[in-house]
Amino acid sequence: MYAQMIKSEASTEDPKQLKEFQAKIDDNIKVEPRDWMPEGYRKTLIRQIGQHAHSEIVGQLPEGNWITRAPTLERKMILLAKVQDEAGHGLYLYAAAETLGVSRDDLTEQLLSGKMKYSSIFNYPTLNWADIGAVGWLVDGAAIMNQVPLQRTSYGPYSRAMIRICKEESFHQRQGYDIMMKMAQGTETQKKMAQDALNRLWYPSLMMFGPSDAESVHSTQNMAWKIKMNTNDELRQKFVDQTVPQAQYLGLTIPDENLTWNEEKGGYDYSDPDWSEFFDVLKGNGPCNVDRLEARNKAWDDGAWVRDGLMAHAEKKRAAKTAAE
């Protein structure tokens, strides 16, 4: 889940219009860019799609961290293709956000200044090669849990972006699991790497869904608008239930002593992550927050002359063409 804790905006429009809008959403009619929409719906979506786009962009960094050290040529190619896909997802999502009247440059500025967030998970480091497997398996796995239902979200451009993204994400998840398989069946040290990656990334992956929001007003509004399709707890439970047998198959141990099958609910009971750590990460105190934002700011600042140069050239060409006509 690449968008967390999205607050909804109150709507002050005419109640009749709001009612018609809600009826349209209830009938599963997609909202398109030119259609009327409440201001709160528009702003909330910008926040959510923007945060998702930023997550794709910042998410290049922890995985890019291992491209130059990938263990085989094939793994290097798979990882390059994956990171390229993520940049591509960022592009579709920014394009979807632009249909709501915000520019990509505006959103970028807000990311770089720290005003807009990206998923907390990308503030954790990738320390050994198994982390690349675990990111695919757990992080993409958690993202898919959230994004599959979002294919049915009410806003047309967002829903279509999700359909494209989900296809690629499920590839990524399989590739991640494949790395974990190789590690788990490998040497003692490789097994140790795999377990170490799971130990470090398990709780941060559970945090991706955000704190319990069953009682949240924002969540209720966002669910009514079909911007959010399930509660955080529902998705987290589904994720745990899916992942535990996969870990067992790998011969790895989920770092949770309280993990037990609950026959009655038909799912696992599990320990909550440390939510104070989650809020610390959101405040900027995760292990990599500073590095990530520094890297993105440096890329943007160092690239200013490139963007300006290419713009100036395009302008010259346009002027020359106009003069010739």
Add this chain to the structure above:
Amino acid sequence: MADVDKKMLTQFLLRMGDNTLILGHRVSEWCGHAPVLEEDIALANTALDLIGQTQFWLGYAAEIMGDSKTADDVAFLRDVWDFRNLLLLELPNGDFGQTLMRQFLFDSYQSILLPRLMKSSDQHIAEIAEKSSKEVAYHVERSAETVVGLGDGTEESHARMQAALDRLWPYVGEMFSSDEVDAAMAAAGIAPDPATLREEYDALIGKVLAEATLSIPDSDFTHKGGRNGATHTEHLGHLLTQMQWLQRAYPGATW
């Protein structure tokens, strides 16, 4: 396959594969750090193509080397003196301008060499060249466009691109410095003597660089020592410490 000394053929294949491997590595260092999202995508894509081409070239080299070696063994278990890539490609990236200028100078070379290799007397080489040439045609189109855009952009972008060309120019001549390996390849109809490609190369880059309003330095001095492995730069060793770290630290592991 034409009758040719296996050692010579291996050297030729290592030159091809090490070029794409080392440049692919350098380009991949940009991942997530490019000036604009479209460039992140394009650079990752270029690196991906180059590593893909590496698998073919080094895979074939490994096959000839025997001992059930694989492309991965060749990539990850050789030391600096065994590498046969052009010095140009192992230089650090520098700024985005220098990275794209290097890409353009190399893409132009490949775009002339690969169509010749498609007619190689060695069927396997002809096939690899055919597959790679489609990618290279796209790479050169893109890198040339970017060199023109930045050369003929703002005052700053022009100055940076001229500095990049000045910095890299002394490494261009190595592409065309033929030796006995090239003579053997040419005699067997496997590959052209690179010296014979220079005229076409100069015409191609001359046209693009003129459009980019950049001046080719007035010097034909050339650094050498990459394609024959005699004297690499200090930079290659550092690149290998990163690229080969896992394979060296955990020998025999399957990934």
